[in-house]
Amino acid sequence: MLTAFEYVLPVVRGIQGGDEYYTSMCPLRFLPKLFPVGMGESDPVLRVGRSPSRSRIRSLCRYILDNLDSYILPALTVAIDGDTRFEPVSEEGEDWKMGRLYVPMDATLTINDGWHRRMALEWALQEHPELGYETIAVCFFLAMGLERSQQMFYDLNCHSIALDPGLGWLYNHRQWGNRWVLEVVRNVRNLRELTDLERSRLGAKSGKLFTLSMVYPAIQHMLDRGVTVAQAVLFWRGIGEVIPVWRSVLTGELRAWEVREHYVCCQAIAFFGLAEVGVTLLSLYPESWEIYLQGLAAVDWSVANPVWQDSIIIKGRFPVSATTRVWMRDYLMGFLET
Numbered sequence: 001m002l003t004a005f006e007y008v009l010p011v012v013r014g015i016q017g018g019d020e021y022y023t024s025m026c027p028l029r030f031l032p033k034l035f036p037v038g039m040g041e042s043d044p045v046l047r048v049g050r051s052p053s054r055s056r057i058r059s060l061c062r063y064i065l066d067n068l069d070s071y072i073l074p075a076l077t078v079a080i081d082g083d084t085r086f087e088p089v090s091e092e093g094e095d096w097k098m099g100r101l102y103v104p105m106d107a108t109l110t111i112n113d114g115w116h117r118r119m120a121l122e123w124a125l126q127e128h129p130e131l132g133y134e135t136i137a138v139c140f141f142l143a144m145g146l147e148r149s150q151q152m153f154y155d156l157n158c159h160s161i162a163l164d165p166g167l168g169w170l171y172n173h174r175q176w177g178n179r180w181v182l183e184v185v186r187n188v189r190n191l192r193e194l195t196d197l198e199r200s201r202l203g204a205k206s207g208k209l210f211t212l213s214m215v216y217p218a219i220q221h222m223l224d225r226g227v228t229v230a231q232a233v234l235f236w237r238g239i240g241e242v243i244p245v246w247r248s249v250l251t252g253e254l255r256a257w258e259v260r261e262h263y264v265c266c267q268a269i270a271f272f273g274l275a276e277v278g279v280t281l282l283s284l285y286p287e288s289w290e291i292y293l294q295g296l297a298a299v300d301w302s303v304a305n306p307v308w309q310d311s312i313i314i315k316g317r318f319p320v321s322a323t324t325r326v327w328m329r330d331y332l333m334g335f336l337e338t
Contacts, residue, residue, distance in 0.1 A: 007034070007103040011140070013086060014097070022086065022101050022140045023075070028121050029132030035078075035111055035118055052115060060120035065127060067174065073121075075137035076114035077156060079149045082107020084142055101140065112141075112149055113156045166212035170197050180229050181219045187233045190240035191215060194249060194256070207256045209249060209266045218271035225279045231286075235278040238290055242297040264308055265301040267318040273328030280333065295335040307331070 011022035026034070064071045080103060088099035103109075111118060117136070125131050141152065169178050185191045195215055196208040222232050240246055243265050248254040260266045277296075281289035303313070311331070312324045 005105050007105060009101045009103060009140075010099075011086070011101045012098055013088070020086070020142065022142075024101070024138050024140065025135040026076075026138045027132060028125060028134050028136060029129075031118050031136070032122050032125075034109060037119075052119065056116050057119045057123065060116055061123040064120060064124040064131075068128065068131075070174075073117050073136055074114070075139050076118060077112045077139050077141070077152070079110045079112055079141050079152065080107055081110070110149055112152045164198065164200050164213070166196070166198055166200055166216075169212055169216050177220060177223065180223055181216050183229050184219050184232045184236065185212070185215060188236040188240065190246050190250065191236060194246065202260070205257055207249075209246065209256050209259060210271075214268040214271060218268070218275035221272070222275050222278050225283075227279060227282050231282050232278070235282065235289075235293075238293050239274055239278075239296070242293060243301065244297075245301065262303055263301045264303055264305075264312070264318070267312075269312050269318050269320050269324050269328055270301075272320060272325045273332050276325065276329035277332050277336070280329075281336070292336045296332065298335055299332065 009022070009024045009026075011024045014021055014023065064073075082104045084104070084107065085102045086099055087102070088097070089095040121131070121136065169181065172178050185195060185197075191210070194209040195212055196202055196206065196210070197212045200211050200213040202208055202211060219232060219236075222235075223229070227235070245254060245259050245263050245265065249256050249259055264270050274296075281292055285292060300307075311327050312318055314324075318324075
């Protein structure tokens with residue numbers, strides 16, 4: 001790797017914004033040497049990127065160590081200030097894209113994006129040195145200077161969008177709890193066909209009644225309290241039978257946006273209240289809970305029902321809090337002949 005006081009990196013050459021850049025696979029054990037800890041400035045005007053967060057580094061390190069056989073990390077983005085040169089394998093065909101990048105050892109290498117990843121990997125290496133033979137992609141951009149490097153950091157981060165909670169639950173297969181909740185949703189027609197699995201906010205004319213970020217916490221609460229997946233499936237199927245407006249959307253008699261606007265049973269607090277009822281019934285009457293459930297058919301779910309005002313509708317909103325959850329549970333339990 002070291003020749004005539006240079007780092008020699010096998011790279012693939014590319015073009016972005018009219019400038020060359022280079023991508024290499026860096027063995028993890030070399031990260032501390034290439035990008036030493038003390039390379040950053042404390043003054044935000046003189047550095048590139050955020051000040052390091054130990055909690056974020058610790059979280060990333062834990063993720064790597066907990067998933068040694070399946071972790072995945074995106075490339076580091078690095079700016080090089082120094083007299084580099086690129087030697088292609090050949091000038092013929094596509095070989096001009098591949099070659100060696102020669103980087104002087106006194107060049108300045110600055111991580112524009114990925115400093116926390118680099119630190120987390122160093123911490124993980126201390127516990128699992130064998131990780132040193134694995135690699136991470138590094139994209140090198142040349143001779144940028146501080147201002148251009150700072151602009152790159154902004155450009156890389158300003159367009160990022162936080163992952164919607166619904167997609168997080170849908171795609172995170174490492175959490176068994178996610179799988180169990182989704183198993184319930186898939187096996188209950190009302191939930192399967194009327195739940196938007198991707199967005200936490202429904203569009204004005206959406207044909208869905210619920211979002212996964214609304215349904216998930218309520219079902220997860222039931223599972224955490226000892227309700228099995230099979231019991232939860234039967235319970236929510238039963239709920240679908242005693243809330244007629246849900247069925248009306250499935251049959252096309254009512255439009256989803258009308259039900260969302262005029263009925264409380266599409267709100268997260270309603271789901272929590274129903275989940276609490278489910279936990280209680282399945283615990284007290286594991287064999288006959290369905291009989292008691294029929295009492296919920298008498299609930300007036302319309303927003304116009306004055307009982308909701310100042311109970312779960314507060315200043316025009318439906319807050320989910322310990323107070324509203326207890327009130328909703330107690331109110332709904334009052335309809336059950338237990």
